[in-house]
Amino acid sequence: MTIWVNEQLDPVGIVYACIACCDEVQAQECHDSFERNLTEEQRQKGWQARLRTVESWDEVPVSALKLS
Numbered sequence: 001m002t003i004w005v006n007e008q009l010d011p012v013g014i015v016y017a018c019i020a021c022c023d024e025v026q027a028q029e030c031h032d033s034f035e036r037n038l039t040e041e042q043r044q045k046g047w048q049a050r051l052r053t054v055e056s057w058d059e060v061p062v063s064a065l066k067l068s
Helices: 023-039 040-045
Strands: 003-009 013-019 048-054
Touching: 003 023, 013 023, 023 048
Parallel strands: none
Antiparallel strands: 003 013, 003 048
């Protein structure tokens, strides 16, 4: 099983927001939303949106909103 993990990270790498799901299309839409919602000022300071995959729910951060 592939689980898509969307993370919005602050400049020091702390996860500010996280959503995980098994649907690739939904995950890409979420990632696009995370990207759009970052202001230019946040980008300059080092904020980033990251989309990655994991193989187990155990690898998803505990603070994540988990969608099925």
